[in-house]
């Protein structure tokens with residue numbers, strides 16, 4: 001059975017001690033097992049304190065991020081690529097220092113709408129840089145999970161199949177896919193089939209609705225997704241990700257085009273999401289069990 005996580009931006013985009021403490025407590029109180037933070041700057045956040053609080057509450061932690069344009073590892077400017085590698089190394093270190101094992105998000109290119117198609121050279125440059133980061137990450141026990149995002153947020157990895165090709169090119173065993181139902185709903189021919197096809201390489205999963213609000217109130221076929229996760233025997237994390245203009249991160253809210261307040265009460269939202277995912281996965285498991293039963297006369 002999968003374990004359920006929540007993105008900290010459901011609680012707050014702030015990184016003050018009060019913001020973090022509230023996010024941790026809400027996560028714990030509502031029965032989530034993992035909290036995902038967007039990259040936190042160790043110069044502004046007491047990492048040892050935060051790691052201690054995560055441990056005390058018995059939570060797991062993941063870190064996610066999107067590379068900025070000035071750290072785009074697919075760039076033809078070597079200095080920009082070097083900067084990107086540095087950013088990724090720091091994120092790996094932060095993940096390790098918080099007691100986590102997964103770095104996720106848009107790690108292979110800049111996060112944001114691009115004005116031109118990706119070139120072969122950009123792909124190769126990114127693969128080469130990420131391979132080096134993966135090599136250095138090996139001793140930390142932190143895996144790199146490449147988020148597959150829609151066309152408006154990257155021009156590189158928009159489908160799981162592209163991500164699998166990229167991982168194959170790195171030749172690294174600690175690089176996986178980070179799949180997100182919101183993005184897959186836009187780009188994949190069939191989300192359930194894509195999950196089954198990529199099964200061996202999935203490292204992390206985001207569960208989000210088509211408008212990024214309440215699960216089940218948009219157009220995503222969640223039963224098909226839960227069926228696929230059960231079918232591949234997924235027993236790792238699925239993390240609820242939802243954004244509303246009620247909580248603004250000046251960088252991420254703009255890049256992900258969060259213009260509407262799809263919710264205001266984040267406690268009600270998170271409680272609903274955990275129940276929705278739990279029930280969805282349980283139901284998928286019941287279906288999987290049921291089709292195996294022959295129900296012969298006794």
Ligand code: MN
Nearest residue numbers: 147180206241
């Ligand atoms: Mn996501």
